Amino acid sequence: MYYFIEPMTEKDIPAVQRIEAQSFPIPWSANTYRRELRDTQRCRYIVARASPTPPPQGKSPPPARRAGFLSQLFGAFVAQPDHPDMATSAPIVGYGGLWLSADEAHVTTIAVDPAHRRRGVGELLLNGLIDQAYELGAAIITLEVRVSNDSAQRLYLKYGFTVVGSRRRYYTDNGEDALLMSIEALNDPAYRERLNALRRQLYARLQRQA
Numbered sequence: 001m002y003y004f005i006e007p008m009t010e011k012d013i014p015a016v017q018r019i020e021a022q023s024f025p026i027p028w029s030a031n032t033y034r035r036e037l038r039d040t041q042r043c044r045y046i047v048a049r050a051s052p053t054p055p056p057q058g059k060s061p062p063p064a065r066r067a068g069f070l071s072q073l074f075g076a077f078v079a080q081p082d083h084p085d086m087a088t089s090a091p092i093v094g095y096g097g098l099w100l101s102a103d104e105a106h107v108t109t110i111a112v113d114p115a116h117r118r119r120g121v122g123e124l125l126l127n128g129l130i131d132q133a134y135e136l137g138a139a140i141i142t143l144e145v146r147v148s149n150d151s152a153q154r155l156y157l158k159y160g161f162t163v164v165g166s167r168r169r170y171y172t173d174n175g176e177d178a179l180l181m182s183i184e185a186l187n188d189p190a191y192r193e194r195l196n197a198l199r200r201q202l203y204a205r206l207q208r209q210a
């Protein structure tokens with residue numbers, strides 16, 4: 001199976017909401033997604049799709065894509081939006097998003113269809129979001145995660161996030177605390193090197209699976 005990422009569009013919202021309902025106790029409304037998608041200055045949302053064949057590759061990817069690390073290392077796993085088959089029918093198996101405030105990119109959401117977890121899709125999405133953070137000129141990335149959410153915390157730790165604080169009773173469904181995690185040295189050459197090493201490993205894993 002090939003997994004690849006694309007920008008989220010309004011057409012994708014119902015599929016995203018289906019995964020969200022299986023992933024989070026307090027889902028966003030379709031209107032919230034629409035509002036985020038229309039705020040193109042500050043917000044970036046992506047989806048991961050699964051396909052038995054490689055994703056369509058366009059001839060001239062837009063500069064923003066070409067500039068991203070992800071396109072360089074993950075050519076086969078990033079569909080190019082100028083391709084006529086871009087409106088792909090490959091099902092959505094994950095999604096993620098972030099918004100930018102000053103030089104901080106904040107991950108607002110990330111989730112993978114339970115049937116496709118533990119195959120690198122969460123990592124692929126997180127890489128896509130880190131790329132978007134670079135493209136937006138962010139210096140740091142932050143996020144909140146439930147204290148009980150061990151799998152997500154492991155994913156973030158793997159990518160160099162550290163715990164920088166907590167928010168008491170942050171989640172209104174059960175009063176659970178949130179950990180605040182961040183990557184503060186996004187532009188540090190040592191971090192980029194670490195990221196590239198992780199990306200090479202992920203690329204090899206995705207190739208094997210494909």
Ligand SMILES: CC(C)(COP(=O)(O)OP(=O)(O)OC[C@H]1O[C@@H](n2cnc3c(N)ncnc32)[C@H](O)[C@@H]1OP(=O)(O)O)[C@@H](O)C(=O)NCCC(=O)NCCS
Pocket residue numbers: 023024109110111112113116117118119120121122123124144145146149150151152154155156158
């Ligand atoms: C967190 C989530 C996005 C991970 O997606 P995924 O596709 O299963 O993750 P990957 O296969 O890419 O795993 C990447 C890394 O995450 C960590 N990880 C993911 N799932 C894990 C699990 N069940 N147990 C332990 N570590 C796990 C590991 O470090 C893993 O690296 P490894 O394969 O080298 O061990 C997914 O579990 C999910 O959608 N959870 C529900 C929504 C959610 O909690 N989102 C986060 C909100 S803050």
